[in-house]
Amino acid sequence: MKNIVSISNARKDLPKMIKxxxxxxxxxxxxxxxxxxxxxxxxxxxxxEPGEAVQKLIRLRQKVYLYGKGNE
Structure with missing residues (x-):
């Protein structure tokens, strides 16, 4: 979610923004x-985390590959 703030409000509300x-x-x-x-x-x-998406894709590919082998 993106919020647009003016620079003066950013200075004033920085603690709220951090929370x-x-x-x-x-x-x-x-x-x-x-x-x-x-x-x-x-x-x-x-x-x-870096590399997390790749690891999930590899696991998914392995599951699909194993599932496909069992149905032959």
Whole structure:
């Protein structure tokens, strides 16, 4: 979820924004000056670890391969 905030509100509400990021790591705050996005504030926690998607695909492929072999 993306939230647009002005730079003055970002300065004022930074503690609230940090608490929101701790509760919902997928939240992104876009900081704007004169309707131009100049920064993003997001959680440093990764929602998916590097390589996790590849490992899931490999396991899925192995299951499909084994399932296909059993039906011949």
């Amino acid at each position: 929101e990021l701790q509760k919902n790591p997928e939240t992104v705050f876009l900081v704007q000056v004169r309707n131009e996005t100049i920064a993003e504030i997001r959680s440093s926690k990764r929602l998916v």
